[in-house]
Amino acid sequence: MLFNSFDFGLFLVIVYALYWSIGTHKRVAQNALLLVASYVFYGLWDWRFLSLIFLSSIIDYAAALGIAATSKKSVKRWFLYGSITWNLGVLFAFKYFNFFLESFNTLIYDSPPTDTYYFWNVIIPVGLSFYTFQTMSYTIDVYQGKIKPSKNILEFLCFVSFFPQLVAGPIERARNLLPQFTKERSFSLKESKEGLRQILWGLFKKVVVADNVAVVVNAVYPDYDVQGSSMLLYASVLFFFQIYCDFSGYSDIAIGTAKLFGFKLSTNFNIPYLSRSVSEFWHRWHITLTRWFTDYVYAPIARLKKKSYAFKTFALFISMTLIGFWHGANWTFIAFGAFQAFTISIERIPFKVGGKKVTLITYLTKIPLPLTMIYSFTLIVMSCIFFRAESLEMAFTIMERIVSFIPTTNFSFIIGWKVLVIPVLVLAEVFTRSKPYPFIELEKQLSRPLRWILYYTLIFIIFRYAGPQEEFIYFQF
Amino acid sequence: MQDRKKSSSIFNFNKKQQSFFKSVLVFFIPVVAAYTFVEVLVSQLPFQYTIIADYIASEGSKIDIITTGSSQMKCAVNPAFMKEPTLNFGSTSQHHNTDYAIITQTHDKLKNVKCLVLEVSYSHFELPHNAPTFWKNNVYLKYYDVNNFDRTTYFKDKLIFLSRPDIYTKELTNHYLKKKTTSQFNRFGFDENNYNGSFKKSNYDEAKIPTVSSEINTSESLQLFKHNTAFFFTFLDYLEANHINVVLTSLPMHKYYLRDRNENILHRRDSILKVASERYKNVHIFRKEEDTLHFKTSDYINHNHLNPDGAKRYTEMLDTFIEANHLQQ
Numbered sequence: 110m111l112f113n114s115f116d117f118g119l120f121l122v123i124v125y126a127l128y129w130s131i132g133t134h135k136r137v138a139q140n141a142l143l144l145v146a147s148y149v150f151y152g153l154w155d156w157r158f159l160s161l162i163f164l165s166s167i168i169d170y171a172a173a174l175g176i177a178a179t180s181k182k183s184v185k186r187w188f189l190y191g192s193i194t195w196n197l198g199v200l201f202a203f204k205y206f207n208f209f210l211e212s213f214n215t216l217i218y219d220s221p222p223t224d225t226y227y228f229w230n231v232i233i234p235v236g237l238s239f240y241t242f243q244t245m246s247y248t249i250d251v252y253q254g255k256i257k258p259s260k261n262i263l264e265f266l267c268f269v270s271f272f273p274q275l276v277a278g279p280i281e282r283a284r285n286l287l288p289q290f291t292k293e294r295s296f297s298l299k300e301s302k303e304g305l306r307q308i309l310w311g312l313f314k315k316v317v318v319a320d321n322v323a324v325v326v327n328a329v330y331p332d333y334d335v336q337g338s339s340m341l342l343y344a345s346v347l348f349f350f351q352i353y354c355d356f357s358g359y360s361d362i363a364i365g366t367a368k369l370f371g372f373k374l375s376t377n378f379n380i381p382y383l384s385r386s387v388s389e390f391w392h393r394w395h396i397t398l399t400r401w402f403t404d405y406v407y408a409p410i411a412r413l414k415k416k417s418y419a420f421k422t423f424a425l426f427i428s429m430t431l432i433g434f435w436h437g438a439n440w441t442f443i444a445f446g447a448f449q450a451f452t453i454s455i456e457r458i459p460f461k462v463g464g465k466k467v468t469l470i471t472y473l474t475k476i477p478l479p480l481t482m483i484y485s486f487t488l489i490v491m492s493c494i495f496f497r498a499e500s501l502e503m504a505f506t507i508m509e510r511i512v513s514f515i516p517t518t519n520f521s522f523i524i525g526w527k528v529l530v531i532p533v534l535v536l537a538e539v540f541t542r543s544k545p546y547p548f549i550e551l552e553k554q555l556s557r558p559l560r561w562i563l564y565y566t567l568i569f570i571i572f573r574y575a576g577p578q579e580e581f582i583y584f585q586f
Numbered sequence: 587m588q589d590r591k592k593s594s595s596i597f598n599f600n601k602k603q604q605s606f607f608k609s610v611l612v613f614f615i616p617v618v619a620a621y622t623f624v625e626v627l628v629s630q631l632p633f634q635y636t637i638i639a640d641y642i643a644s645e646g647s648k649i650d651i652i653t654t655g656s657s658q659m660k661c662a663v664n665p666a667f668m669k670e671p672t673l674n675f676g677s678t679s680q681h682h683n684t685d686y687a688i689i690t691q692t693h694d695k696l697k698n699v700k701c702l703v704l705e706v707s708y709s710h711f712e713l714p715h716n717a718p719t720f721w722k723n724n725v726y727l728k729y730y731d732v733n734n735f736d737r738t739t740y741f742k743d744k745l746i747f748l749s750r751p752d753i754y755t756k757e758l759t760n761h762y763l764k765k766k767t768t769s770q771f772n773r774f775g776f777d778e779n780n781y782n783g784s785f786k787k788s789n790y791d792e793a794k795i796p797t798v799s800s801e802i803n804t805s806e807s808l809q810l811f812k813h814n815t816a817f818f819f820t821f822l823d824y825l826e827a828n829h830i831n832v833v834l835t836s837l838p839m840h841k842y843y844l845r846d847r848n849e850n851i852l853h854r855r856d857s858i859l860k861v862a863s864e865r866y867k868n869v870h871i872f873r874k875e876e877d878t879l880h881f882k883t884s885d886y887i888n889h890n891h892l893n894p895d896g897a898k899r900y901t902e903m904l905d906t907f908i909e910a911n912h913l914q915q
Contacts, residue, residue: 115742126607130598296603305610561613568617573751 110153112362113316120150125369129296136293140267143370147272151235154276158234161199166269168195169244173251173258185252192248196241204233208438236276238435242401244269247283249405256284264290273366277359279377279397286374294371304368306548306564311361313567316575318530319354322347325528330497333507337517341507342490349486349493350531353381356395361546376545380538385473385481387452387488398435402428418459425457426450436496441504445495452488530574621747628747628754631761634660634677637775639729641673646695649673651908654685655705658837661891663703665774667901669909674776676705677722682814683715686821687734688726693828701831701913703904704821706859707890708836708875709803711814712851724749778894783887790884796842800889804848815858822866831868831913834859836875838900843889844876872907874900 110117124146131138152159172192176185201209247268250256259265268287274280329336329344336344357378364374375397384390391399410424426447433446456469473481491508498504541547551560599607629636642649650670653663659676673696675688685704693699716722718736726732728744735743747754760766770779788794825832862869874881880903885896892900907913 115745115748116740129603132598296600296606298602298606301606564613565616572621572748573755575751 110150112359112366113312116153120146121366121369128370134293137263139294140263140290143272144263144267144270147267147270147275150272151270151275154235155232161234161237162240162270163266165196165199165241165244166266168192169248169269170259170262170265172248174260176248176251177258189248189252193245196245200237200241203231203237205438212440239278239280240269240275242280242398242435243283246280246401246405247287250283256287259283259287259291261291271367271372273363273370273372274374277356277363278395279360279363279375280401281375281397286372289372296371300368300371302552303549304365306551307361307365307368307546309365309564309567309571310546310548311358311363311365312571313358314354314361314534315358316571318534319351319358320575321530322351322354322528326351326497330507333498333503333510336510337515338511338513340517341511345490345494345497345507345511347528347531348497349382349490350534352493352496353378353394354534379545380542381489382486382535383478383482383539383542384485384489385476385478386456386470386485387449388456388470390485390489391449391453398432402432402435406431418457422450422454422457425454429453439499440501441495441498444501444504445492448492448495452492624747624758625745627758627762631754631757632767632769632771634771634775634777635725635729637771637773638673638675641774642692642695642730645671647698649696649699651701651703652689652696652699653703653705653904654680654688655835655837656680656707658707658891659703659705661780661887661893662837662897662900663904664772664776664778664894664897664901666772666776667898668905672774674774679716679720679722681713681715682710682818682821684720684722684726684734686817686824688730688732689821690824691732692730699830701833701908702825703833703835703872703908706818706834706836706855708839708847708855709851711811711818711855711858712805712807713803713814714810715814715817721749776894776897780887781893783891783893785883785886785888786893792883795840795883798888800840800843800846802843802846802889804846804851806848806850811854818858819862822862822869826866826868829868831870831911832866833870833872833904833908833913834862835872835904837890838874838877838881838885838892838896840883840886840889841878844878870907870911870913872904874903 110120124142128139128142128146131142148159148162151162169192172188175188179185179188247256251258259268264287267290268281268283271281271286326344326348329340330348333341360377364376367374377396379393379396381390381393384393407424407428410427411421414420429450430443430446433442433444433449436442436445456473459466459468461467473484494507495501495504498507537547541549544550551563555563648671651668651672652675653659653665653672654675656676657678657680659680660674660678661676663672663674663676665672665674675685677684682704689702716734718734720734723734724743724746726734727739728746733739742748768779768782769777772778784798784800785795788798822832859871859873863871880899881892881896885892885899887893
């Protein structure tokens, strides 16, 4: 069930009405309803994989209880290993098995077998990478003593499968989301209104910007080998906005939907194109994923030799490459991550000026924002080519063609003035950059009639200028 | 605890919630009303599909011949020039999987059909089938009662405007505001005023035509070819089992389009036509693709679409072919 579908609208209205009609004092009943709704939400996509979510939840729930029940470090460790093995095993089996097999074949055979029976013919369960990371962080946090294990199975199942963020995040930490299922939720008029506004803004980003921009990208990229430089560059820039609006639009809808039910989810995007450096970009882009890898991969490695730039860079490469690989089982995603790691490591090289230890980032913060934006945006768009390309060869060909200044004979905006929604989006976000989304607390700035005119205009634009319905890109991860 | 009135209703909301729900309801009433209005306006547009649906409802049981395919077929067959009652299901971008869904799912309404004319264009086998999300599926469902979604359908699947807001907004603007609608549909749903296109813009000037750009698929796909041909033979199996004669036709193309075809795609398509005609006794080939003798530049809308003049000529030739082979019996 897609967030930008009629089905989801209907589903949301029904669940919402039932949820609040139960009464805020009946927390268990509300949680049970959320669990059923979440499983229905997921089951409508493919009910067979409900068992996988359920099994993952039970294993991590039991592992955490096991860790807490014993004082022996070695036993705790075995529970942790069990949980991690299960989660990574599921990820490997469903998402990475064929990739490793194919890569292994390429390595050892001169002409690798292409017969499909060699591969496991299985679809990747939607949201697998999201919920396995969420449950894994829970067990690790319990092991590290950061949180206490949940003793309420219903609350834990809700935490793993909460439908607004189940299939594409934000990837929540147990310490943020789990306690919200244990508390009584009170209906807040303010939060409900904010929730609807954020959903509206998310729909605008997804349906109007991302889906329309996708038309150009999807028209240009398949014929990359005959496209001129300007057309490829244009499509690559648009692709950045496509994934940004697609994913941040999804996050906005998820966060807005959660607000309707009295939950607060983590911020996942913060106008990433305003970054002064690639390092900063990762503090603004898919924030919950970056934090996950920082806390569970980068920090533990970097901590081993705190003052060593080389060791930190090693940790950075490991983390960023894994972030890339998290996105998909393809060398292009690994290259995407490695490219990011390379640029960040350059930005972090320490050198001394006038006795002071500085890095490139020190200078980037002093240069006017538009100039640094050009720098970071160029690098980000380059990395997006890896993200969008189907193979490394394709990515390198596109880059080569862009820098070769091959004339474009048939340059076309394709969707014409619809591309102008990007400047509109950018202006709206830049002028409200201190806020999580442009419409927050709108009643402080606009009277009710003006607000409603704005909402109606946006709804009209969403209906009228909706691009061809595309699945959310991050669903595949 | 928040104030909550005792109620026998399954919904039991406090005052704050009631106030919020009322505001939301008041807010959305104009949205729903406006959308309903737009949907009604769309349904009033002169539309090939509504006319065809009416034709099926009134004369469905008498129809002997069905023609189907893409926009080339839609433009090429005017049932008014067929001796036997004929229905043209051809529609822009319609591929074989949609043709199959239409033919199989309208079978009960069109029980008398003895002959199906199916378009097999030059690159039909190497273009992807219509996806389950194909925007015209809403139209097929609403007007033909054909489900091509590959899933259970719901009320919303019959909403036409939502399926392609951009196209329908343009249609609504042209029809109701600019009064620019040029279509003149006959009672079979064929547009008898369908002349506007790149060739008319060039005044059918032979000197200018070579400079008029055309869209032609030249990219090969063996994967699609395998998939589409397998499906195609399933389609032919169905027609054979139901004792329906089949005319596989390729429609007239302008000489400059013929020149740009990819030879490999062409050869593969031709080999399938040959196999089909050898394997199935009910299959006949009516090939007009390279007929540059009967069809002149002035018969075309553009490189690969006939205008109503060309359609008259093609339809009459098709009618003669069907009659000569007794395929309508």
